[in-house]
Amino acid sequence: MPNPTAQNHQITNFSIFFWATSFFIIIFTVIISTLTRSPPPATQMADPALHPETPPYHKTQPLKQIAIDYTPDACTHCSDSNSITLVYDHRGGARWRTTTRFLYGTFSSLIQCPKGNTSGLNFNIYLSSMEGDKSQDEIDFEFLGRDRNLVQTNYYTTGTGNREQIHDLGFDCSDGFHRYVIKWGPDLIEWLIDGKVVRKEEKREGEWFPEKPMYLYASIWDASYIDEGRWTGKYEGCDAPYVCLYKDVHVPAETAIDG
Numbered sequence: 001m002p003n004p005t006a007q008n009h010q011i012t013n014f015s016i017f018f019w020a021t022s023f024f025i026i027i028f029t030v031i032i033s034t035l036t037r038s039p040p041p042a043t044q045m046a047d048p049a050l051h052p053e054t055p056p057y058h059k060t061q062p063l064k065q066i067a068i069d070y071t072p073d074a075c076t077h078c079s080d081s082n083s084i085t086l087v088y089d090h091r092g093g094a095r096w097r098t099t100t101r102f103l104y105g106t107f108s109s110l111i112q113c114p115k116g117n118t119s120g121l122n123f124n125i126y127l128s129s130m131e132g133d134k135s136q137d138e139i140d141f142e143f144l145g146r147d148r149n150l151v152q153t154n155y156y157t158t159g160t161g162n163r164e165q166i167h168d169l170g171f172d173c174s175d176g177f178h179r180y181v182i183k184w185g186p187d188l189i190e191w192l193i194d195g196k197v198v199r200k201e202e203k204r205e206g207e208w209f210p211e212k213p214m215y216l217y218a219s220i221w222d223a224s225y226i227d228e229g230r231w232t233g234k235y236e237g238c239d240a241p242y243v244c245l246y247k248d249v250h251v252p253a254e255t256a257i258d259g
């Protein structure tokens with residue numbers, strides 16, 4: 001006669017073995033499926049430049065080459081480090097520009113403005129279809145030397161501006177580098193400082209909007225004769241040379257127009 005106790009033990013041992021094995025198989029399956037879970041769909045990690053809401057003309061590349069319009073001695077450009085220096089002193093200021101025009105795109109630079117008493121001076125970064133032309137299209141960031149906590153934005157269509165706005169920076173523009181960006185499209189212009197949109201202009205039905213291919217320009221000049229010194233202040237000059245630094249300059253990658 002079989003030993004009932006031994007049989008019970010066999011049954012108990014078998015069910016412990018059965019349940020323990022099932023338990024470990026379940027745990028093992030959960031761990032493996034967690035470790036091998038497929039990554040999120042690629043669209044979630046796509047390059048923002050390729051996002052449908054970002055038109056291709058906003059793709060940028062580092063600025064490689066510049067032209068200097070006047071006082072070449074007062075402008076240095078280092079292509080390798082992507083930095084440009086403009087100096088204002090007894091020689092007058094200087095102006096650089098890109099070698100090609102662009103039709104739309106994102107233009108970006110880190111800028112550290114000159115130190116000392118900059119009263120009277122204007123330093124800037126801007127787009128213009130042609131500096132000196134009276135029917136130019138233009139989009140501006142202009143610093144007013146009398147107060148380095150301010151920047152003026154403006155835009156022109158066929159020589160007509162009068163759309164000045166003055167923005168409080170919340171910092172002294174000579175205090176380290178800050179990033180200034182102009183995003184220009186067929187229906188929208190945005191001015192950004194350190195990643196924040198400070199001004200936005202949309203094309204309105206029946207109104208002119210900048211549409212001529214434009215160079216990127218930057219200059220430093222004595223603007224104290226304009227509006228009897230009320231715009232940039234009376235020129236002081238005691239802290240010359242005044243040095244304006246541009247770094248990590250980016251221009252549109254795909255919208256250059258030759259000539």
Ligand SMILES: *[C@@H]1O[C@H](CO)[C@@H](O)[C@H](O)[C@H]1NC(C)=O
Nearest residue numbers: 117118119233234235236237
């Ligand atoms: C800078 O120069 C202007 C013009 O001469 C003067 O009015 C202003 O007080 C000066 N600012 C400082 C901080 O010295």
